[in-house]
Amino acid sequence: MQHALTRKLESFEPLSDQARWALNGLVIKVRQVGARQDLIQEGDKPENVLLILDGFACRYKVLPGGQRQIMALLVPGDFCDLNVFILDEMDHAIGTISTCQVVDIPRQAIDETATHHASIARAFWWCSLVDGAVLREWLVNIGGRLPAPRIAHLFCELLMRLEAVGRVTDNSYAFPLTQTEIAETMGLSDVHVNRTWGDLRVLGLIHLKQRVLTILDVERLKAFCDFTPNYLHLRNTRWGERRDLSWPGRAEGG
C-alpha cells in the first residue's frame, strides 16, 4: 500500500513508477511518538526533515500569558518543514496531538530525490505553496468568520485534506483534537467551542463519537461556512476539478 505522502503528491499530479519508488526510498527510519510530545522545539536547528506518516501534529507558539496558539495542523503526508535549514533556527514548535508515526528524512535525501525527479521537485514546491495557502485561509477564518462557521470550516478543510490521503470513509475521519485544542487553533475559549460545537450538532451537521468525526451533510456544512476549496489546489481528487491539462507523457526523468 502506498503511504500518505505519495497519495498526497498524486493529488497534485500523477507520478511515474520511478518517482513513486524514489518517494518510498525516503521513508525509512519510521518512529512512533506518543501523543502530546514535542517533535521540534522553538530555537531548534533541525537537520532532518520530518514527515508525518500517521496521526495529527500541530505547529504552535506559546504566548507570554501562557496560552498556546496553534497555527497549523499536520496530518498524514504533511512535511514539518521542507526547507528550514535555510533559516537560522525554528521560530515555533511542532508537537504531536495524537500518537504519530514520524519519518526523519535527511536533508540530503530530499535534495537528491528532488534533483533526480523533476516531478517530485515540482510536487515539493506545490506542498510548500499549499501550506502557505492553507495558512492564509486560516487567517481569513479566524479574522473574518463567526465561531460556528469558523469551526465548521476546519472540519471541511480536514475532510478534504484527509480524503486526499485516503483517511476518510463515509464522510468520517479520525479527529483526535480536544475541545481545548480546537479553542487554541480558533482563537476562542474552550467553553465557547463547546457551546458552538453543540450548535453544530443540533443543526445536524456533525457527529462525534470516540474521536471519530462524521460529517452528516457535507454540502450543508460547506454552505454553512462558505467553504471554497480552491485554496487547497487539489486537482486530481474527487473534489478537485480535473483539468484537461492532458499531460503529454509527463517527460519524467526516470
Added chain:
Amino acid sequence: MQHALTRKLESFEPLSDQARWALNGLVIKVRQVGARQDLIQEGDKPENVLLILDGFACRYKVLPGGQRQIMALLVPGDFCDLNVFILDEMDHAIGTISTCQVVDIPRQAIDETATHHASIARAFWWCSLVDGAVLREWLVNIGGRLPAPRIAHLFCELLMRLEAVGRVTDNSYAFPLTQTEIAETMGLSDVHVNRTWGDLRVLGLIHLKQRVLTILDVERLKAFCDFTPNYLHLRNTRWGERRDLSWPGRAEGG
C-alpha cells in the same frame, strides 16, 4: 542607490557584486500603479512575478458577506509570489494600498538568476520562508492577542521590515493604511481600531501625522506587545543579532 530588494536580501546574507548586479538586471519594466488598485485578482494565472519597489500593497480575500480580510502587507522589496506558476491559479487577490512602484519580472529571468547565483537562490528561498513565518505570527497575533497589543505588534513588525529596506528614519515610517484597512487586517471593527489607536496614543507609544507613523518609545512598544523579532529571521541588521560570521568588511556598495 540600491533598491529595496537588494537591501532586503542583504539583511539575510551579504551578496557579491555580481549577484547584486544580477538583481539589478531583474528590475526593468517598472510601472506606477495608483492607490487601491488590484495588481492580481483571484483566479488569475500570472506569468510574471511582481515585485513591490515602493509603496504598500496587500493580499486579501473578500468573504461572501462583503467584508474584506487582509492577509499580508507587502512593502518595498517584497515579492508578490515567487512561485505561483506551479499552482493552477491565484486563490486570493493582491491590491495596492498606496501608490506603488511595481516591477514585472518574467518567470524565466527569476529562474535564470537563481540558477546562476546560488546566493540569490538561497536568498529567494529565505524570502518565501520568512513570508510564511510572518503569516504564522499574524495568526498568533489575531488569534491570541488583545486588540491593543495586536495593533502594536503590527507597528513593531513594520518598523523592522521597513528598517531592513531603508525606509525608516528616527523611528518613523510612511504608513498609508486607513483605520478601516487596519481593521480589515486585524479582524476588528474600524470603530474599535479607532478607540484602541487612541489608547496607544494616550500611552505615549505612537504618533501619527500625515500618514507618517512615529514610534515614540520602541522598547516600550515592543514590551507592550511582547514583540519577539526572531520570526523575521534578520541577522544582518541593527535589530538582528549579528552572528559572528565575520564578514570581511560588509562589502556595502555605496
Added chain:
DNA sequence: CGACTTATTGATGCACTTCAAGCGACGTGG
C-alpha cells in the same frame, strides 16, 4: 476502582460590534 482528564452547563460581566451622528480635510464644480 479511583485519579485524572475532557465535556458540559450555569451565571456573571465586560469587551467588542453595530448603529448613528458630527467633524475636519480635501477635491470638484457651479
Added chain:
DNA sequence: CCACGTCGCTTGAAGTGCATCAATAAGTCG
C-alpha cells in the same frame, strides 16, 4: 470663491457575543 460631496477620523449610546469563573458529569487510563 464658496457650496457641496466624499472620505477618513472621532465620539456616543445600546446591545450582545464571548470570556471568565465555577461546579458537575462523563469519559479514560492506570
